[in-house]
Amino acid sequence: MIICSEEVVVSPPFVFLPLVKSLLRPDFHVAAQNCWVKKGGAFTGEVSAEMLVDLGIPWVILGHSERRLLLGESNEFVGDKVAYALSKNLKVIACVGETLEQRESGSTMEVVAAQTKAISERISDWTNVVVAYEPVWAIGTGKVASPAQAQEVHSVLREWFHTSVSPEVAASIRIIYGGSVNGANCKELATQPDVDGFLVGGASLKPEFVDIIKSATVKNSA
Numbered sequence: 221m222i223i224c225s226e227e228v229v230v231s232p233p234f235v236f237l238p239l240v241k242s243l244l245r246p247d248f249h250v251a252a253q254n255c256w257v258k259k260g261g262a263f264t265g266e267v268s269a270e271m272l273v274d275l276g277i278p279w280v281i282l283g284h285s286e287r288r289l290l291l292g293e294s295n296e297f298v299g300d301k302v303a304y305a306l307s308k309n310l311k312v313i314a315c316v317g318e319t320l321e322q323r324e325s326g327s328t329m330e331v332v333a334a335q336t337k338a339i340s341e342r343i344s345d346w347t348n349v350v351v352a353y354e355p356v357w358a359i360g361t362g363k364v365a366s367p368a369q370a371q372e373v374h375s376v377l378r379e380w381f382h383t384s385v386s387p388e389v390a391a392s393i394r395i396i397y398g399g400s401v402n403g404a405n406c407k408e409l410a411t412q413p414d415v416d417g418f419l420v421g422g423a424s425l426k427p428e429f430v431d432i433i434k435s436a437t438v439k440n441s442a
């Protein structure tokens with residue numbers, strides 16, 4: 221589930237999208253967890269952007285680390301997916317983030333910049349993109365990035381947008397954090413100036429998800 225600037229987006233597996241969409245309150249939206257890289261066709265087992273549009277699904281998550289690492293999706297492939305999904309008028313949550321090995325070798329920013337650059341080389345309008353910074357070592361591990369660690373990467377990413385895309389995009393792009401966010405750590409993470417919301421996994425299935433929503437939306441409406 222994703223929360224940013226007063227928007228709440230729920231992202232169940234494909235097969236549950238219509239049901240969840242039908243049950244959600246109208247101001248909450250749904251996102252698919254992936255979609256195919258180009259126009260639908262003979263790609264057995266894939267779900268195309270066109271299919272999501274037909275179902276009335278407004279958002280899609282692309283480049284989640286599990287897809288990058290387990291399914292071998294390269295930066296370029298993710299960039300192509302983002303460009304195609306946007307061309308079909310889907311809104312995109314584009315995930316970036318480093319592995320523990322990359323963090324320990326000091327290449328966090330290089331990795332995150334390369335992932336973002338591959339998208340930037342393929343799109344010209346960031347209006348419908350939210351960037352989710354998700355350090356791989358923090359996803360589902362209980363090892364949340366400290367507020368300072370999250371802020372550091374978000375701030376450098378925003379600076380990257382300022383230099384490499386435009387000051388306007390840097391000011392308006394929403395950069396959300398994901399990785400072991402829960403009811404206990406959300407408030408401090410949400411106070412970081414460059415943290416615009418959260419991508420929540422495990423805790424979105426628990427009652428504390430309400431506290432997480434409040435922490436992000438109160439900050440953003442303040």
Ligand SMILES: O=C[C@H](O)COP(=O)(O)O
Binds near residue numbers: 354401420
């Ligand atoms: O897909 C979910 C996100 O990657 C974060 O998961 P998590 O909150 O369980 O660490």
